[in-house]
Amino acid sequence: MNVKIAKTTKEIEQAYNIRTTVFVEEQEVPAEEELDEHDDTSTHFIGYLNGQPIAASRLRYVNGYGKLERICVLKDHRGKSHGKELIREMEDAITNDGYEKSKLNGQTHAVEFYQKLGYETISGEFMDAGIPHVTMVKKLPKIQAK
Template sequence: MNTKKVNTREELEHAYKVRMKVFVEEQNVPPEEELDEHDASATHFVTYDNNNPIAASRLRFVDEYGKLERICVIKDYRGKSYGKQIIIEMEKVITEKGYKNAKLNAQTHAEEFYKKLGYETVSGEFLDAGIPHVTMIKKL
């Protein structure tokens, strides 16, 4: 398993490929909602299994938070700590940039996963792309 911050156009395409597979094909998010105006300025991450991209995410800095977004793992690879690994890498970058807080909008089915990683729910349920979410934060 190799999680890395995206540095090349090819790696960025790999991250987009994972996001499209998970969010658009599997969860029926419209493609125009999945890839948005924030992608150009975000820091992207991709995880590989033997050069095969299997997880992706992006990170933005909003107010006092490192905001973890678009975290996804290809279905066949879920439950094998790839999601945890990509979040650890994102949190490292957040602290390296001098931020002390992380924030994310979690799909409600993944809320317990994030709680195990130290995130606390701070909102009620809301819809994003037609999918129930909650906002969660963590002090780093």
């Protein structure tokens, strides 16, 4: 999969379409909660497989953390490490921007997936859009000065 930062209107719309498919259609998150006021100021990532958009996410910087949000892969492409690739690209962007910590609110069914990527749970379970979540964090490696 080729992951890139969505820069064009078309790429951002593709990311929104994937998020809508996964979160609004599959998980029944209200559209007004999925696409929110943070989209305009976030960095959006899109993953392509054979030229087709199959994965999306967004990144914001909040309280000293790179916050990974809206991480999703289309159903037919899950279980093939595409989510892991997407997260690695986001983590690279965070460290390249000079941050050393990442954070996410992960759905509880995905906790083990995030733990395998080095994330630790720091909260109790809470509901977001009617879905149980926990907050997880990870310390990222510092970029070595050249």
